[in-house]
Amino acid sequence: MKTYIQKSFSTFFFSLLFVLSACSHKGIVGTVGKTDPQDKSAQPEVTKVEFGGELEKALEVVRITQGKADGNLLRMQVEIKNYSSTEVQFTHKLEWLDDEGFLVKDTSLVWKALMIRPGESKMIESIATRPGVSAFRLKIQPAKNP
Amino acid sequence: MNRLLLSVSLIFIFFFFSCGERKPVGRAADARYLEDGSNKGLVNLDKINAQDFSRAANQLVTDLLASGSLAEAPLQPAILHVGEIRNDTQTYFDTDLLLQGMKRDLLASKRVRISTTAGPEGKIADSYADTVRKELGADGDKQINRPRPYFSLSGKIIEETSRVEKVTQKDFYFLLTLTELNGGTGVWFGRELITKQGSRGAIGF
Numbered sequence: 001m002k003t004y005i006q007k008s009f010s011t012f013f014f015s016l017l018f019v020l021s022a023c024s025h026k027g028i029v030g031t032v033g034k035t036d037p038q039d040k041s042a043q044p045e046v047t048k049v050e051f052g053g054e055l056e057k058a059l060e061v062v063r064i065t066q067g068k069a070d071g072n073l074l075r076m077q078v079e080i081k082n083y084s085s086t087e088v089q090f091t092h093k094l095e096w097l098d099d100e101g102f103l104v105k106d107t108s109l110v111w112k113a114l115m116i117r118p119g120e121s122k123m124i125e126s127i128a129t130r131p132g133v134s135a136f137r138l139k140i141q142p143a144k145n146p
Numbered sequence: 147m148n149r150l151l152l153s154v155s156l157i158f159i160f161f162f163f164s165c166g167e168r169k170p171v172g173r174a175a176d177a178r179y180l181e182d183g184s185n186k187g188l189v190n191l192d193k194i195n196a197q198d199f200s201r202a203a204n205q206l207v208t209d210l211l212a213s214g215s216l217a218e219a220p221l222q223p224a225i226l227h228v229g230e231i232r233n234d235t236q237t238y239f240d241t242d243l244l245l246q247g248m249k250r251d252l253l254a255s256k257r258v259r260i261s262t263t264a265g266p267e268g269k270i271a272d273s274y275a276d277t278v279r280k281e282l283g284a285d286g287d288k289q290i291n292r293p294r295p296y297f298s299l300s301g302k303i304i305e306e307t308s309r310v311e312k313v314t315q316k317d318f319y320f321l322l323t324l325t326e327l328n329g330g331t332g333v334w335f336g337r338e339l340i341t342k343q344g345s346r347g348a349i350g351f
Contacts (some may be wrong), residue, residue, distance in 0.1 A: 070214055107201075110197050129207060132256050145351055
């Protein structure tokens with residue numbers, strides 16, 4: 001009887017542990033940006049603030065490239081590489097910030113899905129739709145339906 | 147004594163629950179608000195969802211700005227006429243769900259000004275403004291200027307369906323063309339593809 005209770009408890013404990021660990025990464029958002037938001041050089045230094053637990057092990061930001069498009073519109077490109085041995089599905093959202101640090105509300109404020117195969121790198125690129133934009137933040141989150 | 151205890155208990159329970167949060171009786175209430183562009187919205191296989199319109203609009207505007215076509219107009223910002231975007235999918239929706247976001251971004255970029263009084267009869271965005279302008283123009287009002295559009299934007303949205311066993315794939319093509327009116331030629335051909343695959347819809351992605 002005692003062994004049965006011990007077994008039941010162990011099963012329950014490990015099930016709970018599994019459920020908790022499976023759900024633990026949900027909702028964590030990784031943010032990638034420039035170390036200095038006002039850095040206007042072509043390849044600014046990359047900074048990473050938080051990263052989804054699972055994604056940090058698999059993905060790495062190789063470089064950020066920025067420039068101007070059509071005169072005075074900030075153009076950016078972030079290269080992300082998958083260093084893991086499995087394909088990675090994630091969603092990302094880009095936030096543009098103007099010279100005063102205010103968030104620009106345009107159509108870029110939408111989560112987009114992306115998949116990267118093992119060893120592959122992909123570019124996420126965009127152009128700001130406002131002339132006064134000088135910085136950006138790229139948010140990355142694990143996909144819900146991988 | 148027991149009766150007194152029971153009465154006190156009942157009164158205590160009544161006050162305890164009456165001060166609590168009001169919840170509907172029956173099934174748990176789960177209606178909530180989602181932010182614009184959220185990744186927790188519904189994903190339907192057979193229709194274009196809100197996040198798809200935003201994504202398509204953003205990608206098309208980015209592509210249009212990157213092409214530099216708008217900068218070719220001799221007068222900046224150029225006047226843009228937004229024409230008809232045909233919905234060739236199996237579901238009804240207003241194409242302004244795509245266009246309004248694009249218009250806002252294009253206007254904010256200061257590369258174009260968007261005409262709301264030019265277009266074929268019956269398809270003018272603001273018919274009241276057009277009528278007033280015509281009347282004032284006929285009266286010889288000098289403040290009414292008539293800059294004609296330099297570009298016209300038109301296009302269509304196409305849906306393609308493929309199935310393998312129980313898995314369905316829906317491809318939604320957003321095809322836009324920017325025409326330079328003087329030459330009558332297309333100067334930008336935008337294409338954005340949104341593909342969804344699965345056996346049934348999902349909540350979030």
